[in-house]
Amino acid sequence: MPMRSSDPDIAACAARLRRGSVSFHAASRLLPAEVRAAATALYAFCREADDAVDLAADKQAGVAAISARLEAICRGVRLDDPVDRAFAATIARHGIPLALPEALIEGLAWDAAGRRYATLAELRAYAARVAGSVGVMMAMLMGARDEASLAAACDLGLAMQLTNIARDVGEDAAERRLYLPLDWLEEAGLEPERFLARPAFTPALAHVIGRLLEEAERRYAAAGRGIAALPLACRPGIAAARRIYREIGRLLAANGLDSVSTRTRVSGRRKLGLAALSLADAATAGLWAPLAASPPPCPEVRFLIDAAAAPGGEPVGAAARVILLIDRLEREERTARMRAAGARGPLVCGAAEPA
Numbered sequence: 001m002p003m004r005s006s007d008p009d010i011a012a013c014a015a016r017l018r019r020g021s022v023s024f025h026a027a028s029r030l031l032p033a034e035v036r037a038a039a040t041a042l043y044a045f046c047r048e049a050d051d052a053v054d055l056a057a058d059k060q061a062g063v064a065a066i067s068a069r070l071e072a073i074c075r076g077v078r079l080d081d082p083v084d085r086a087f088a089a090t091i092a093r094h095g096i097p098l099a100l101p102e103a104l105i106e107g108l109a110w111d112a113a114g115r116r117y118a119t120l121a122e123l124r125a126y127a128a129r130v131a132g133s134v135g136v137m138m139a140m141l142m143g144a145r146d147e148a149s150l151a152a153a154c155d156l157g158l159a160m161q162l163t164n165i166a167r168d169v170g171e172d173a174a175e176r177r178l179y180l181p182l183d184w185l186e187e188a189g190l191e192p193e194r195f196l197a198r199p200a201f202t203p204a205l206a207h208v209i210g211r212l213l214e215e216a217e218r219r220y221a222a223a224g225r226g227i228a229a230l231p232l233a234c235r236p237g238i239a240a241a242r243r244i245y246r247e248i249g250r251l252l253a254a255n256g257l258d259s260v261s262t263r264t265r266v267s268g269r270r271k272l273g274l275a276a277l278s279l280a281d282a283a284t285a286g287l288w289a290p291l292a293a294s295p296p297p298c299p300e301v302r303f304l305i306d307a308a309a310a311p312g313g314e315p316v317g318a319a320a321r322v323i324l325l326i327d328r329l330e331r332e333e334r335t336a337r338m339r340a341a342g343a344r345g346p347l348v349c350g351a352a353e354p355a
Helices: 008-018 022-028 033-054 059-075 082-094 099-112 120-141 147-167 169-174 182-187 192-197 203-229 232-254 268-287 299-309 318-340
Strands: none
Touching (some): 008 033, 008 082, 033 059, 033 099, 033 120, 033 232, 099 120, 120 147, 147 232, 182 192, 182 203, 203 232, 232 268
């Protein structure tokens, strides 16, 4: 049975995302109904994973907790949380290999350990885990399995993560987090500990942030070629996500690359305009440079592409499928009995989106 936005579990996922994922919500409205429902489940689990670590007083315990949730999902035990149920159904339906959400959690474990990155290559390895993995899973929801399309999905994930890092330098420094490549800081004459002790915007820091946005731009350009390989109905949503996140970097550059004193935001009106422009992107995608002309994927994302492209592989076993099906049928039967008795159906946090 196709996943729909009106499913109570998907509606609960959407409600959680509306509280903190405005850009995803704007872009997802342009996806086909079934893909939007599956993407909502995917992003809700990713948000839960990020919050489990980022908001935890004991971050290592947060990593352990979200790892245990993923293990329960893949073992097929009964799941009490609607986000976990929706994500379990999504990875079962689309054949998403366990290696992809595991890569995400590994990246969160790096965050919990306060890891820093000596070079751009090391930073790309981090971005591959926390964002490239999500890009590949999104591509799989749309039926992409070929290497070039998966590589483009990784490029978009990396570009978006690098944009986030460039935008959040000041906020991260306030939490004593530093993601900028250490060798770039050294070349610019910036000492990491001194910067973290008193974060301040300087021309040297602007130079480093500008270099990071240049790398993001290269990844956005490579990702753009992948849009033409997606099903036509899926192109506007991905093109919108690409445009909205790319705009963050462009606004940051226009504001002098200062992400310490201020936080760059894309207004709601501007997001609507960019979403409208993405319809033209989708229509003209076939006129862009062919996907085969894209540069080879960076080595840091190779393990993600190999995992997604591997034939076979059952991320959720047969027992899990049966349990998920029985659980869903039981809930539907309970709802039908309550309605037949004149009672109201189960309440869901947030209004369901139309399918």
